[in-house]
Amino acid sequence: MMKWAEVIADKSLQDLPYKIELDRYGNILMSPASNRHGRLQVRIASLLERLLGGEAISECSIDTPEGVKVADVAWCSPEFLARHGYETPYSSAPEICVEIRSPSNSEEEIRFKVGLYLEQGAKEVWIVLETGSVRFFGPEGERSESSFPIDPRPELSH
Template identity: 60%
Template sequence: MEWAEVINNPLLQNLPFKIELNKWGKILMSPASNNHGRWQFKVGKLLDEKKGSGEVITECSINTPEGVKVADVAWVSDEFIEQHGFDTPYHSAPEICVEIVSPSNSAAEMYEKIALYLAQGAKEVWLCDQDGKISYFSADGKIASSEQV
């Protein structure tokens, strides 16, 4: 499937799952919990407060060589918006991509997403665990704190 088919398909609307595509266009679904949504909001609010200008996007779709991945939260600069608008999916990753790690996510899956977002141009990728602890990653690997906020 193509991403436009996914977002326009009435059968795939309002599902209690996060939907992504793998590199063959097959749908991947991950269940979302209330705690997941809670951290998604809190991290988005933190980015909005710390970054000032720019936009926070939840459920931000990004086309990667491994299919369309959906960052739980992303921050895009005004310059990014000028260049890409609100294309769906983005073909370049926003400056900051955040994944809220669910119990169903494996470490390998998370490290793959980190690598994919960075390869698509993200400056940082944040992983937020179920307790709200955030780990930060840049092209240099794991970093002690964000260099973007």
Template identity: 50%
Template sequence: MRWQDVLADPSLQNLPYKIELNEKGVIEMSPASFSHSRLQAKIAVQLSLQLGGEVFTELAIQTSQGVRVPDVAWGSESYTLMHQAELWASSAPELCIEILSPSNTAKDMLERVELFLQAGAIEVWLVEENGTVSQYDSTGQITTSRFAANLTSLLCQPLTLTHDP
């Protein structure tokens, strides 16, 4: 299966989870939890406010191992102009972010980091639901990002629910 086949398949429209294609063209599905989706949105908002440019959620990116979909990504205006006519991105934007789930293994996540970097990302961030952020570039794990975005204030905020009387 190719990505254009996935996009054209009516049975795969409006799924409540993201799908990816592995290197063999097989669909891999990964449902997101409520807290995962919430954190994804908060990160997207903060990147937009702090960096400008374009923020993407669930951006389909062609990698050497098939189409992969980071939870959040950030791209410059030039990246967006270069890719805006594509059905899926032929290269990764400058920053790709994955929110870790309990089912993720360290090996799998480090493989994803490498795939996004090989596809053109400058940095890849791995975000744990407890607020820990690990940042990587082509040299490995780094302590200081090139991107002036601070996510620490939003990551540890508890969920507050209100209801109408």
């Protein structure tokens, strides 16, 4: 059973063109990411920092009961960072966790990750399609807009 520190230290895994996560048994899960996916990560992180302050982290590792999951982007308030710093993986989810849905992601897989991030303390989870459309989720379910003072849709849809 692999631990997250072992994954990070394993030089054979460092330059793979895949997002790496662990399941609850310590097995490595990999999913490919496109250049469009990477560009959306940068745009979302920049938007979050510009409009909300705090800090955005790409490829943010979060320990969950189902293993270490990696949000494509996460936004951390100064208060979150004061409590957790840059622990790896985070024991609690940052306030906003963002998943950019790739063609290889099923709706079931995405909904499962939304639930895990919310259970670990995220206030909101965004699902972004590669087209730039965004869905927002909170503990009560899907929302029509973000509960944070931000609307990423106009900037991501082009």
